[in-house]
Amino acid sequence: MTQSIWSKLFTALRGGASEVGEAIVDQQALRILDQEIRDADSALANARRELVTIMAKHKLSADRVGEYNAKIKDLESKALAAIQANREDLALEVAEAISTLTNDLDVEQKQATEFGTYADNMRKDINKAEARIKSLRQQVDMAKARESVQKAQVSASIASGGANGKLETAVGTLNRLQARQQQRAAELNAQDELAEASTGNDLDRKLREAGITPDAGSANAILERLKKQSAE
Incomplete structure (x- = not known):
């Protein structure tokens, strides 16, 4: 035993x-x-x-x-x-x-x-x-x-x-999304430029920017307008 x-x-x-x-x-x-x-x-x-x-x-x-x-x-x-x-x-x-x-x-x-x-x-x-x-x-x-x-x-x-x-998949998705957003923003900007050119606003803008057409909304224009009112 x-x-x-x-x-x-x-x-x-x-x-x-x-x-x-x-x-x-x-x-x-x-x-x-x-x-x-x-x-x-x-x-x-x-x-x-x-x-x-x-x-x-x-x-x-x-x-x-x-x-x-x-x-x-x-x-x-x-x-x-x-x-x-x-x-x-x-x-x-x-x-x-x-x-x-x-x-x-x-x-x-x-x-x-x-x-x-x-x-x-x-x-x-x-x-x-x-x-x-x-x-x-x-x-x-x-x-x-x-x-x-x-x-x-x-x-x-x-x-x-x-x-x-x-x-990595998420980063790739984000890159593609940003690229699409940039492309869409560029397209919107192009559309705005085309719209302004078709209405003549684009030409006025270019003349104001070149100083050929006075900008009534500028500080100098407002000051001249106020001087004329004061002289009257």
């Missing part, structure tokens, strides 16, 4: 670690890694429960070792008392009981040592596994962050490219 749990745990960790370098390339890698981390956490939780069981067995076994030692010590003192009372027969009986307890003590001590060693090894392995899972989770978090940043960069590049294309 224990072997299968540890096998699953370290297999999951090795599989997860091998995927880290491919997290950006493979779109499913992050999902796979998350699942593998959950599997590793589950296996680790089972290992912790087994460790608790082993530690409990170690404690019970160690307690029994203490009890055996106490009983043996007590029987030894009674055997000495029997010897001092010249009751070697009774002392021998006590010695036989001590022998049986000593054999039981040896078995229990061996079992307690095995439980203790196994618990220590499990504790070290669990600590290593926890560190590996923590490191793997950190790498996954960084991979997720890089993935998000790269997606944002791709989206921004696409948006920027689209915006630039639309901007």
Whole structure:
């Protein structure tokens, strides 16, 4: 049972670690890694429960070792008392009981040592596994962050490219509109010139501009008119 749990745990960790370098390339890698981390956490939780069981067995076994030692010590003192009372027969009986307890003590001590060693090894392995899972989770978090940043960069590049294309189109449209407006203004000016020429206004304008025909609306003309009125 224990072997299968540890096998699953370290297999999951090795599989997860091998995927880290491919997290950006493979779109499913992050999902796979998350699942593998959950599997590793589950296996680790089972290992912790087994460790608790082993530690409990170690404690019970160690307690029994203490009890055996106490009983043996007590029987030894009674055997000495029997010897001092010249009751070697009774002392021998006590010695036989001590022998049986000593054999039981040896078995229990061996079992307690095995439980203790196994618990220590499990504790070290669990600590290593926890560190590996923590490191793997950190790498996954960084991979997720890089993935998000790269997606944002791709989206921004696409948006920027689209915006630039639309901007170029808008500038082209504006240039064509301005050209049409300039053409229309020139056409309107030409039409005005043709209209003035057809009514004679164009000739009067040219004479006034040349100073040949006095401009009644000029300041000098108005001043002369006012002087004449004042003289009258």
